[in-house]
Amino acid sequence: MQVTVVGSGDAFGTGGRFSTCLHVTTGAGSSILLDCGAGSMTAINRAGIDRNAIQAILFTHFHGDHFGGLPSFMLDALFNVRRRAPLLIAGPKRVAEWARAAMEAAFPGSSGNAYPFEVTYLEVSPDMPAEIAGIGVTAFPMVHDPRAGPCLGYRLAADGKVFAYGGDSAWTDALVPLAAGADALLLECYTYDIPLKNHLDWKTLESHLPDLAAKRIVLTHMGPQMLANREKATLECAEDGMVIVP
Ligand SMILES: [Zn+2]
Ligand SMILES: [Zn+2]
Numbered sequence: 317m318q319v320t321v322v323g324s325g326d327a328f329g330t331g332g333r334f335s336t337c338l339h340v341t342t343g344a345g346s347s348i349l350l351d352c353g354a355g356s357m358t359a360i361n362r363a364g365i366d367r368n369a370i371q372a373i374l375f376t377h378f379h380g381d382h383f384g385g386l387p388s389f390m391l392d393a394l395f396n397v398r399r400r401a402p403l404l405i406a407g408p409k410r411v412a413e414w415a416r417a418a419m420e421a422a423f424p425g426s427s428g429n430a431y432p433f434e435v436t437y438l439e440v441s442p443d444m445p446a447e448i449a450g451i452g453v454t455a456f457p458m459v460h461d462p463r464a465g466p467c468l469g470y471r472l473a474a475d476g477k478v479f480a481y482g483g484d485s486a487w488t489d490a491l492v493p494l495a496a497g498a499d500a501l502l503l504e505c506y507t508y509d510i511p512l513k514n515h516l517d518w519k520t521l522e523s524h525l526p527d528l529a530a531k532r533i534v535l536t537h538m539g540p541q542m543l544a545n546r547e548k549a550t551l552e553c554a555e556d557g558m559v560i561v562p
Contacts, residue, residue: 317342317451317475317562319500322349322359324536324554326506327381331543334359334556335381336536338481338502339370342474346449348372350470350481354384357392363557368397371449374440375407376483377460377467378414383407386415387422394431402434406448408466412437440468450474456494458485460514469494477562480530484537486513487520492527499562501530502554504537508545518542518549534560 318341325333335353337360340346347369349356360367367389375383386405393399405415415437419427440446446453452473460467460483469482471494480498482491495501506515515537525533536554538546546553 317472317477317479319350319479319502319560319562320363320365321502321534321536321554321556321558321560322363322365323353323356324538324556324558325381326537326539327353327379328539329355330538330540335384337385339363339365340451340472340479342451344450344474346371346451346474348374348449348451350374350472351376351382351483352385352389353381356385357388359556367392368399368401370403371401372404372406374448374453374470375405375411376458376469376481377408377465379461379464379484382483383414383418384422387419387426390419390429390431391423391426393433394429399431399433402436404436404438404448406438406440406446406453408468409439409441411439440470441466442468456490457488458483458490459488460484460486471498479560479562482516484515487516487524491524492529495528495530495533498530500532500534500560501528502534502536502560505535505542505549505553506537506539508541508548510541515539518545522550532560532562534558
């Protein structure tokens with residue numbers, strides 16, 4: 317399994333980073349996106365990722381910096397790369413409704429597009445492990461913004477490895493089982509020492525590090541204060557284009 321951090325930014329382009337998008341591939345040929353935020357198509361093109369090979373997009377929640385790239389992905393599939401392969405769009409409950417609303421908001425009328433490829437939707441929830449493009453997916457409830465969710469974190473299992481990703485979340489004890497035994501864990505760290513009710517700060521995360529039994533932890537989704545203090549963190553920080561091999 318290989319995870320390319322296509323976008324490691326926050327919701328505001330801080331530090332010139334692209335918004336959240338991860339490209340996950342496996343030895344068996346799986347290719348999925350984990351989140352696809354606004355502007356991700358630019359990052360995906362820059363990274364040279366084969367868009368037609370992407371079998372599924374799995375969303376953690378429905379904020380624009382994680383979800384807003386979907387309309388451009390769909391129109392690119394229709395008009396540019398002339399996709400024919402089936403596409404699975406997965407995420408928290410009501411993902412199909414959210415997708416239609418995003419299409420309509422971004423490109424009015426486009427929610428009625430007919431695609432020359434099969435589009436299916438899958439609702440993922442913590443009580444229902446799923447398999448997405450051959451990758452085992454287990455969801456965990458995160459604490460972020462219920463208006464854009466339910467917000468989820470995921471453990472992805474493939475090639476005998478586990479990659480865990482928290483999406484956006486304040487500290488929650490659900491991060492403990494999310495991290496347990498993972499070969500790599502990608503966690504948001506939005507501020508350095510400003511506690512927020514919907515995001516993690518480094519000081520809070522640092523106090524919980526003994527609880528997170530992942531072999532490797534990488535920070536992402538850094539806002540201005542965290543980026544300015546990143547050298548004080550004892551964990552690696554993601555960059556756009558970083559490749560993580562769990
Ligand atoms: Zn969010
Ligand atoms: Zn975010």
